[in-house]
Amino acid sequence: MTMDGGTLLHSLNLVYELATLALTTLGLAVVFGLLGVMNMAHGEFVMIGAYSVVAVQQWGLPTIAAFPLAIAVCAALGWVVERWLIRPLYRRPFDTLLATWALAMLMRKVVEAIWGKGFRNVDNALTVAVPIGDTSYPAYRLGLIALAIVLLAALSFWYRRSSAGLRVRAMTGNPMLAQALGIDTQRLASRTFVVGVVFAGAAGVMLAPLIRVEPGIGVDYLLDGFFVLVVGGLGTLGGFAGGVGVIGGSQALVSSIAGQTSGYAVVLIISILFLWLKPDGIFSRR
Amino acid sequence: MDRRQFLQSAAAASALGALPPVFAAGAVKVAVMIPQSGPGGLFGPSCKACAELAADTINARGGLLGQKIELLFADAGLAPAEAAQAALKLWKGSGAAAVIGMHDSAVRGALVNLFKGQVPYFYTPVYEGGECAKGTYINGETPQQQLQPVIPWIAAEHKPKKWYMIGNDYIWGRNTNAAAKGYIEKTGAQVVGDEYLPFTVDNFDASLARIRDSGADAVLVSLVGGASVGFNKAFASFGLAEKALRLGTLIEENTLAGIGLANAKNLYSSAGYFANITTPAATAFAGAYAKRFGPQAPALNGLAESTYEGFLMLEAVAKKAGALSVVKMDAACEGAAYSGPRGAVTMKSRHVEQDVYVADVGDKGFRIVKAFSRVSSGQTCQAAA
Amino acid sequence: MRRLRGRSLWPAAALAAALVALPLVGNDFLAYQVALFLIYGIATQGVALCWGRLGFLPLGHALFFGLGAYLAGGTAKAGVAQPLWWLAFPLALLLPALLAWVVARLVFARRMRSGPYFSLITLAMTMLGFLAAQQWTGLTGGFNGMGDIPEPPGLERFSTLYWLVAAAAVASTAALGVLVGRPLGVLWRAIAQNEERLQLFGYATDRIKANAYALSALLAAGAGALFATHQGIVTPQAMSFVLATEFVIWAAVGGKASPLGALLGAVIVGYASAELRDHFATWEVFVGLLFIAVVRFLPEGLSGLAGMKVLRAARPRLAPVPAPPARAPRQVPALVYDNVRSSQGGVRILDGLSFRLEGPGIRAVIGPNGAGKTSAFNVLTGHLPVIGGRILAGGRDVTGQAAWRVARMGVGRKLQVPSVFAELTVRENLCVALWAGRLNAPAALRNAPHAWHTPLLDEMLGCFPELAASLDEPAGRLSQGHRQALEFVMTVLPEPHLLLLDEPCAGLSPAETHQMIQVIQRAVRRLNAAALLIEHDLAAVAALQGEVYVFHQGRMLAQGSLQAMQADVAVRAVYAGARK
Secondary structure (H helix, E strand, C coil), rough: HHHHHHHHHHHHHHHHHHHHHHHHHHHHHHHHHCCCCCCCCCCHHHHHHHHHHHHHHHHHHHHHHHHHHHHHHHHHHHHHHHHHHHHHHCCCCCHHHHHHHHHHHHHHHHHHHHHCCEEEEECCCCEEEEEEEEEEEEEEHHHEEEHHHHHHHHHHHHHHHHHHHHHHHHHCCCCCHHHHCCCCHHHHHHHCCCCCCCCCHHHHHHCCCCEECHHHHHHHHHHHHHHHHHHHCCHHHHHHHHHHHHHHHHHHHHHHHHCCHHHHHHHHHHHHHHHHEEEEECCCCC | CCCHHHHHHHHHHHHHHHCCCCCCCCCCEEEEECCCHHHHHHHHHHHHHHHHHHHHHHHHHCCCEEEEEEEEEEEEEHHHHHHHHHHHHHHCCCCCCCECCCCCCHHHHHHHHHHHHHHHEEECCCCCCCCCCCCEEECCCCHHHHHHHHHHHHHHHHCEEEEEEEEEECCHHHHHHHHHHHHHHHHHCCCEEEEEEEECCCHHHHHHHHHHCCCCEEEEEEHHHHHHHHHHHHHCCCCCCCEEEEEEEEHHHHHHHHHHHHHCEEEEECCHHHCCCCCHHHHHHHHHHHHHHHHCCCCCCHHHHHHHHHHHHHHHHHHHHCCCHHHHHHCCCCCCCECCCEEEEECCCCCEEEEEEEEEECCCCCEEEEHHHHHHHCCCCHHHH | EEEEHHHHHHHHHHHHHHHHHHHHCCCHHHHHHHHHHHHHHHHHHHHHHHHEEEEEEEECCCCHHHHHHHHHHHHHHHHCCHHHHHCCCHHHHHHHHHHHHHHHHHHHHHCCHHHHHHHHHHHHHHHHHHHHHHEEEEEEHHHHEECCCCCCCCCCCCCCCHHHHHHHHHHHHHHHHHCCCCCCHHHHHHHHHHHHHHCCCCCCCCHHHHHHHHHHHHHHHHHHHHHHHHHCEEEEEEHHHHHHHHHHHHHHCCCCHHHHHHHHHHHHHHHHHHHHHHCCCHHHHHHHHHHHHHHHHHHCCCHHHHCCCCCCCCCCCCCCCCCCCCCCCCEEEEEEEEEEEEEEECCEEEEEEEEEEECEEEEECCCCCCHHHHHHHHHHHCCCCCCEEEEEEEEEEECCHHHHHHHHHCEECCCCCCCCCCEEEEHHHHHHHCCCCCHHHHHHHCCCCHEEHHHHHHHHHHCCHHHCCCCEEEHHHCCCCHHHHHHHHHHHHCCCCCEECCCCCCCCCCCHHHHHHHHHHHHHHHCCCEEEEEEECHHHHHHCCCEEEEEECCCEEECHHHHHHHHHHHHCCCCCCHCC
């Protein structure tokens, strides 16, 4: 094993970890970062995305059908939740936190009732390891990394340049003024929430072959997401990228030196420090 | 005799067999602590099924010391404090005279603390060894049992030179790896890594990179549940399955389902039971299970079947002691034996000497490739209180 | 007095009766089971205290519960061999409380509006604690836990220990119930409703919150210590995220505003879960739905439904007692603004504001909108950042100091939008103001301060008979005019010597304006104070007959008598809209 291969492998691993963190946290960045809603059920939407793949493979459909299924389910659920649970509680952050926590419990229980508590395996067409330089790396992961980069670039472009993105920025910057200008903030907020949870579901679909699939995986994605947003700051893509870099990078770095426990502990400590000293994060628009 | 007579006598015989056995006196309540929630909850239904089959089987041959077994279930998947409360409810509240436990070690600690040797307690799953409390009887495989004959066999078959050990960071993971170290070094191979991960870890890339860098050609996987699934999937996706074989001591049917057959090349599992062992006793058991619970039955696995074994051990020790009291059972348990789906099982030092099977993974799941008989548990306890 | 005590203690008395009856009606075994949930309930009361009373939600209370459990377990086990270790037992309660106090002081001192971030900090700390409990096997027993914890000497786990637990539950319910009625409890409620306003009276709200958090941690740690002896084994689950969220759920469902409600939430929901979980597969779905329903429709939980809120019924009249003297300084602090600059969001709000204020008397501040009048007050009381220049009060540099520190120097402020404690009664509002600078720690725990009065208070109530008539109404129900009056009275009660009054006559009819101006003049004379009064109504300014400062674009444009200002060319140009 030459030095090159080792470093290349470590770098790819790091990029992969950052890419998955970015994908799973993106939905929360939209919902919490833009709308200010502490959605404690965020991880459960990722879980639903993963189970969409399980369902689709169970029914014998081509795996790609999991995408529309996940999008449909998450969008529908997101719309209902925003309308009946989130909207009445916009001014009460603690109550939103609790209500979405209860929602997460419900979602877990429903999935358990349908598929049981056990692990599910999802078949993966691209199990081959592709040789790269002196090492080899799973093809699926490479595809995932590429997809993540493309997605984030597209999102950034859309947010900065499109008129819809402009309306969203107006709404999050000054809701009352936006309303006065004729922007239907209620509908825009509803759509933004739906987009956020759909991102979460899509991330679940993409990650399903790589992660363990069982009803309880939501909590880890939720906590990671909050820590990323706290460190990076809410409402800006630059902050989001910074948060992903700091949290993902420090966890990967410390894990490779001192073991996974220390890696996780370091993430917790960094998050506590940011929450205490710099709660607006590295780059905040606030 | 002609066909009609044969059929008539056969009918009469089966009718006779179908009569419920006559019980000497009343019923005896047995508390069964199985995980119905939490991370172990997925084993709940299969454990319950095995417990019910065990009760039926024992009742069919006259019951426990002539008394009909009545099962009381409680959830051992809760936090230890709540699980202990549930057990207490069955013991003091409902009058259970014996307890069968299929759950993790933290709950076992709480229950041992609770019972303080006042009620016979049979602990059945794979565990780390070291339990010698009064009134406890352990059926579960120990690390020594699962590894002492297996590692030399693997060494003979595949001649690995470098072993990497990875486990969850708690007593079972650490004890297993510690036991393995000795056996590995005795085969002349080298241990090139010994790593521990917390339960919360989802991303094994750093560990896999280290495994790859170390040049290991065999990996001992002492991971549990979701960590085992995640690790093994990632291991295969990096193409490491061809480079190194894996040996695990807690990879049962459910975990394998999570890992996926495609990712389980060169994966060996060492356990006391697999659902497709082909010995007559195991096949009969599997058949009885399928008959009782039908095609939709919860899938048989090693942990669930251990519940069944626990009942058989209870029956054997109680018969030998003549009573369901801890004092008498403690005095009599050494040498109590029975023959069950796992084969011949004998109690030695509160633990059991039993057969150990090694399986690898084929197209349809586990394939038994080797069986070792009467493997000692490697534990030493004083049997008498 | 006795009737008052009875009122706030009946929940604890009812609880005591029920807990005494329990082993008699049921059996020892039921008592043992319920005791576990009573223990959880005490910790839940800690969560409810912070959340329901003070308005911040501790999401990680299991940390203190677990710490108390491990420390108590450790000292109890050590005490078996060496009885001297039992002396260290109180540390099991005090160390977690100290940790809580330190953390809260550090976090709250930095930012006032730190609510959700504080919750996340407590959550992250609990997760760290859980990690440590699992890893440090030598200390905590790791995954398998710390077992073989002995019972307290003289008590038997399955029978007599119940009485200790029951006594603890009754004691904590009683103490919390009583505390809520004391001045400290009123201050807690005030913090939850309008923390900023409370700071302007000179209350160090971050310290009050930290003390309350430490008290709640003490409750949780005490519950943890009982847990260790009750169960005999402590595992990392006692310090886990799951347990912490269960505390929150029980507090929400039972009722976060009521100590008894929180306790019963834990007992009923927890015990029911344990019993019914085995019978109904869908029990957890039911709990989830119940929780959503409570959050959406029943913010006070089930106890709110049962009307168990601490009764804010009419207090029996206590004989009026003269209040101790205020601690505010006696002289008018000279106020100097020295080239003060402030900006926010890219907009220059104050652009080199300088003036000097000495000696008693009322000065009016006038100027067009956006001139920086309210902002001048805001930089003094810490609501706007100062990016250049200094502010001196009484010779000391007070630039950027926290609002409560400035208030303690004898500065009183009335806000532009009349800001009172909406859910407290008028009487309680007045008490909060009266206690400012007079209440010390022991007095906060006694009933006597409720009866304090000062001659100034009597005089003010005489000036505003409508306030005197609605003393027991919630302040939020007052009309705009009455609310202005109330806020003004509250501003002067601590007897400050520098008054910053921001549009005290806004929204008042001409007659009310006239009355208000007269009262202001009377109060200022009585206190021998200096007052800066922002006002748009020039008739009112004329009635004040004092000096007038004219602000414009973040600077002082001119100062002098009203006639001089009205004649000043620059001032006229600004008001008439001439080119600047």
